[in-house]
Amino acid sequence: MHEHIQQRIQSIIQNVEQLPSLPDVVSKIINMVNDPDVSFKHVADEIAKDQAITANILKLCNSAYFSKGKEISSIDRAIVILGLKEVKDIVVIATTKSVLNKVIVGYDLARGELWKHGVAVAMLAKKIATECNQKAIADIAFTGGIIHDVGKTVLALFVQSTFKEILNTVTEKSITFQEAEKVVMGFDHQQIGEQVAIKWKFPKVLQSIVRYHHEPMNAPDDHKMIVSIVHIANTLCLMAGIGIGSDGLYHELNYDAIKLLSLKDSELEKLFADIPELMMKAKDIL
Amino acid sequence: MDNLLNIGVAQLAVAENPVIMRTILGSCVGICVYERNKKIGGMAHILLPKNPGNANPEKYADTAIPMLIQQMLKKGCKREFMTAKIAGGASMFKFKSTTTLANIGENNVEATRQALAKFSIPIVAEDIGGSAGRIIDFFLEDGRLKVKASGDEKIYYKV
Numbered sequence: 001m002h003e004h005i006q007q008r009i010q011s012i013i014q015n016v017e018q019l020p021s022l023p024d025v026v027s028k029i030i031n032m033v034n035d036p037d038v039s040f041k042h043v044a045d046e047i048a049k050d051q052a053i054t055a056n057i058l059k060l061c062n063s064a065y066f067s068k069g070k071e072i073s074s075i076d077r078a079i080v081i082l083g084l085k086e087v088k089d090i091v092v093i094a095t096t097k098s099v100l101n102k103v104i105v106g107y108d109l110a111r112g113e114l115w116k117h118g119v120a121v122a123m124l125a126k127k128i129a130t131e132c133n134q135k136a137i138a139d140i141a142f143t144g145g146i147i148h149d150v151g152k153t154v155l156a157l158f159v160q161s162t163f164k165e166i167l168n169t170v171t172e173k174s175i176t177f178q179e180a181e182k183v184v185m186g187f188d189h190q191q192i193g194e195q196v197a198i199k200w201k202f203p204k205v206l207q208s209i210v211r212y213h214h215e216p217m218n219a220p221d222d223h224k225m226i227v228s229i230v231h232i233a234n235t236l237c238l239m240a241g242i243g244i245g246s247d248g249l250y251h252e253l254n255y256d257a258i259k260l261l262s263l264k265d266s267e268l269e270k271l272f273a274d275i276p277e278l279m280m281k282a283k284d285i286l
Numbered sequence: 287m288d289n290l291l292n293i294g295v296a297q298l299a300v301a302e303n304p305v306i307m308r309t310i311l312g313s314c315v316g317i318c319v320y321e322r323n324k325k326i327g328g329m330a331h332i333l334l335p336k337n338p339g340n341a342n343p344e345k346y347a348d349t350a351i352p353m354l355i356q357q358m359l360k361k362g363c364k365r366e367f368m369t370a371k372i373a374g375g376a377s378m379f380k381f382k383s384t385t386t387l388a389n390i391g392e393n394n395v396e397a398t399r400q401a402l403a404k405f406s407i408p409i410v411a412e413d414i415g416g417s418a419g420r421i422i423d424f425f426l427e428d429g430r431l432k433v434k435a436s437g438d439e440k441i442y443y444k445v
């Protein structure tokens with residue numbers, strides 16, 4: 001292990017300013033949506049405070065993926081037509097793009113690839129949740145999908161300088177890339193991502209998704225289901241090559257996650273086969 | 287690169303010199319067919335081996351490859367001057383082997399071989415299997431294929 005790298009990562013985590021930032025409105029909206037007594041007006045007012053975000057959100061509301069056919073020209077209307085949870089996810093898309101839509105060196109992801117990956121995993125996770133009778137948490141799966149790899153944006157520079165060593169560790173020890181990240185650098189991208197989610201004041205369930213998306217069975221019991229959903233969506237998107245980087249498929253497809261969701265082979269294959277159509281629908285989000 | 291043409295998952299296209307066709311692969315297979323006389327090339331990015339019926343033909347090896355070759359023939363390509371290079375077909379590093387998902391990469395490669403054999407198009411180079419993701423660039427200038435995987439680059443020149 002490279003102790004100087006571990007120390008540098010440690011100091012980044014401690015000086016939270018060095019982690020990516022997000023406007024406060026995002027965590028406010030996420031927490032409001034979880035509050036059963038919240039008023040529509042309150043949420044709309046909170047969003048409307050930020051004009052730049054508002055314009056962007058309205059554009060997204062009318063995109064092929066979110067639109068319900070009716071033109072939406074105000075946040076109030078958006079909440080009425082699309083619902084609070086959907087508007088919350090649109091707020092997440094509008095605000096996290098600048099964090100994720102970057103060149104990710106080390107992982108060899110060109111500009112836009114990590115963003116596309118997040119959006120793809122989000123859409124597929126939402127679809128899996130809906131089809132596995134977990135509709136109530138489908139929106140959380142979506143948000144989690146968007147941000148699950150956010151740790152890569154911070155870890156990338158260190159991966160770049162140690163890449164060969166990480167890959168050698170993968171083959172020599174027969175462990176996954178993310179496990180090898182920890183062996184070589186002292187941290188993996190899940191742990192850094194969790195720190196980002198904490199900085200952003202995101203709820204525990206989203207922290208769990210980011211922290212355990214490659215090892216769903218290590219998530220807290222009450223989050224195992226949703227982490228498994230994002231885990232499977234992530235695996236399928238990587239297999240389809242969407243946002244696949246230098247870490248490739250050097251990951252695990254966790255069988256217990258498939259069992260937990262009672263997904264049949266044919267259903268998994270169908271989800272995989274549907275990815276191109278899902279990506280077509282997302283064109284104007286990317 | 288102005289000449290860069292990105293091919294998405296379950297898409298195919300035919301183009302000519304000096305275009306460079308690019309795609310990014312996991313378990314999918316990228317099929318690059320080159321007609322050396324006309325310097326015309328076609329690329330297909332298939333997701334699964336067999337079309338269950340009338341699903342999107344570009345998604346499956348057994349329907350995308352005939353479609354690709356038809357499009358090339360229509361542009362005046364001659365079958366005897368065509369060769370193929372294939373890449374991709376990776377699989378997850380760790381999995382329980384009983385899931386069909388685990389074998390998709392391998393099955394894609396197998397179906398690709400069969401479909402190309404039907405048209406008697408020889409595979410002159412392949413970069414397949416393992417667990418690496420691959421970015422491939424197909425240069426229609428001379429038919430060479432650059433494969434970037436796990437931080438390394440290889441170039442296959444044979445046409």
Ligand SMILES: [Fe+2]
Pocket residue numbers: 148149189213214
């Ligand atoms: Fe990840």
Ligand SMILES: [Fe+2]
Pocket residue numbers: 117121148149234
């Ligand atoms: Fe991922």
